Amino acid sequence: MNFAVADLRKLQIPLVTLLVALVFAWFVVASANNRETKAREALQTQQAELDKARQQYQSSGTEKESITKYLPIYQALIKRGFIGEEQRLDWITDLRNVNQKYKLFGVSYDIATQEDYKPKFPVSAGSFKLHRSVMKLTLAMLHEEDLFTLLTALPGESNPPFMPRDCAITQTNSNPRGKFEPNLNAVCEIDWLTLAEPKATP
Numbered sequence: 001m002n003f004a005v006a007d008l009r010k011l012q013i014p015l016v017t018l019l020v021a022l023v024f025a026w027f028v029v030a031s032a033n034n035r036e037t038k039a040r041e042a043l044q045t046q047q048a049e050l051d052k053a054r055q056q057y058q059s060s061g062t063e064k065e066s067i068t069k070y071l072p073i074y075q076a077l078i079k080r081g082f083i084g085e086e087q088r089l090d091w092i093t094d095l096r097n098v099n100q101k102y103k104l105f106g107v108s109y110d111i112a113t114q115e116d117y118k119p120k121f122p123v124s125a126g127s128f129k130l131h132r133s134v135m136k137l138t139l140a141m142l143h144e145e146d147l148f149t150l151l152t153a154l155p156g157e158s159n160p161p162f163m164p165r166d167c168a169i170t171q172t173n174s175n176p177r178g179k180f181e182p183n184l185n186a187v188c189e190i191d192w193l194t195l196a197e198p199k200a201t202p
Contacts, residue, residue, distance in 0.1 A: 017171070024144045024169050024184075031148055032164040039163040040121055043193060046082060046161075047123055049073055050195075054126055082160040083195045086114060086133060091159060091192065095137075098153045105140040105182045107150065112136075117193065127198035132191040134165065140182035144169060147186045165189040 053070035074083070081087045088111060099107050117132035141147060151164060166189055173183035 027144055027148075031151065032167055035151055036163045039161045039193070040119075042161045043119075043123065044121075046077060047125065050077070050128070051124060051126065077195075080160060081194070083128070083197060086131075086192070086194055087159075088133075091135070094154060094159060098150055102146075102149050102153065104146055104150065105142070107137055107139045109138075110136045114194075117191070125195065129196040129198075131194050131196055133194075135162075135190050135192060137186075137188045137190065139186050140172070141169075141184040141186055142180060142182055143184065144186075146184075147188070151188075151190075159192075161193050163191045163193070165191060 053073060077083045081090065091111075092109065095107050095109060098104070112134040114131050114133045117130045119130070123130060137150075139146065139150065147167065147169070155162065167186055168188075169184055169186045171183060172185045173181065
């Protein structure tokens with residue numbers, strides 16, 4: 001079958017659209033993998049600090065000194081929301097703040113029920129119990145950088161670590177009328193991670 005120049009011109013726009021979609025998909029996968037690696041490293045670092053505090057406490061003969069030394073670390077993890085009850089209202093508030101600060105096109109969310117979590121990578125939680133809550137995010141975007149902006153800004157200083165599970169980007173408007181109209185839609189799932197404090201024994 002022979003292709004005329006006119007046929008090749010007709011295929012030019014679909015081929016460019018396909019190439020752009022492939023590039024977007026590659027960026028999303030790379031970003032998700034990078035976020036997961038950073039979240040895993042942060043989680044392991046925090047676990048190491050907790051393990052260090054626990055071992056130091058058990059090996060030390062002076063309870064008061066151990067409490068004085070490691071209580072600030074423990075309190076900092078509680079303040080960040082990594083230890084203790086989930087702070088879902090804070091997550092939602094931060095979503096709204098990020099949307100307003102970076103002038104995104106709105107973010108909708110849905111949070112599943114909290115569940116026990118056993119990651120594929122090794123984690124020594126000791127007497128603590130690791131939980132996760134899956135949040136589904138849907139956002140309209142001008143371009144793929146809006147998604148990177150959201151995932152970068154969302155952790156903040158008061159949120160626990162999270163890991164992106166997956167993201168899918170679809171084109172919603174191939175011929176945007178305005179310069180600042182969304183033409184992409186992203187649907188992502190992320191895992192919010194928290195540690196439950198051990199129950200006190202009577």
